[in-house]
Amino acid sequence: MKGKILGFDEATGKGAISADDGTRHKFDRADWRGGDKAPAPGLVVDFESENGGAREIYPVGGSAMAALGTIGADLGALTESEQGARIAALMTRSLAVPLALLVLLACFLSALTSPVQSATLIGLGNAMDDLGRVAAAQEMLGGGKSGFDTVQTLLILRFAAPLTALWLIWAAWSGKSERLPMLVTGAASIVAALMVVMLRSAILSMVPDFVRDRMADGISLGIGTWLLLLAGAALIAAGLGKLRNPLAKD
Known part of the structure; x- marks a missing residue:
């Protein structure tokens, strides 16, 4: 016969099955x-x-x-537990945690792409080292300053986005006020995205004029940068009370 398991009690080792013909059958763990x-x-x-x-x-x-089936049972048990209910509340009560997680995800997605390589926000350091050597060589050849050094210094601010996102998650988990962390994380995310935009402009300023337009088509902002801008704007709007979680209960 075929049917579906209605339930099973780990403590007693007993359960019940509802057969396709409508009858109910009890069973023991030994028969599983x-x-x-x-x-x-x-x-x-x-x-x-x-x-x-x-x-x-x-x-x-x-x-x-x-x-x-057991994965479904484990997830069901998790959502019914105290910690599971707490996590579910964090995801539905406000936009703080969902948007903070989006910021963290964006930090590990492509921030700047080119036909040769792409770099994440966190991984821009290696690309910066290579570009720094190019900028130094250009300056030695009399190409003038491109503003790259300034951008390289300011780009350290990109780490504020993931750090403030973690702060926001901690504040939400601890039951503290989310308003200030949301506003700060939103601003940090937008600043990080703007740093990538400035880096792209600095890179283009290092190449000769006759190939700049072609380079501009090849070097583009990655999805991580756009997500940072989107999440940052949403965090600021939510922090100001202009945006709320659609899953939140009135």
């Missing part, structure tokens, strides 16, 4: 043939009916289906 993981509610199983009970219970689809 799905491996070490406990039977998960909603999992489709094949079993033998004997005296109103279920024996030789196998998950339909083998171990993969059993794994999916």
Whole structure:
């Protein structure tokens, strides 16, 4: 017979199955043939009916289906736990944590792209070293200053975005006021994105005029930069009370 597991109690080792014909069958853990993981509610199983009970219970689809079922059970248990409920509240109560996580994600996505390579916001240091040598060589050849040194110094501000995002998550988790961390994280994210824009302009200023337009087409802002701008603006709007989480309960 086939059916679905209605529930299973780890403490007693007993559970129940609702068969496709509408009958209900109780079973013991000893009759489970799905491996070490406990039977998960909603999992489709094949079993033998004997005296109103279920024996030789196998998950339909083998171990993969059993794994999916147990993952669902584990997630269900997590959301019902105190910590799980707290995490769910952080994601739905306001936009602080979702947007802070978006800022952290943006820091590890491509910030600046070119046909040769792309660099994340965090990984711009290596690219800066290479470009610094090019700028120094250009200055030695009489090419003049490109403003690259200034941008290189200011680019240290890019680390403010992930650091303030972590501060915002900590404030939300600790139950502290989120308004100031949201405003600061929003501003830091926008500043970090603008630093990437300034870096792109500095790079283009280092190349001869006759190839600058072609270079401008090849060097573009990556998705990480655009996400920083978007998340930064949203954080400031949320911090000012102009934007709220659509999942928040009134």
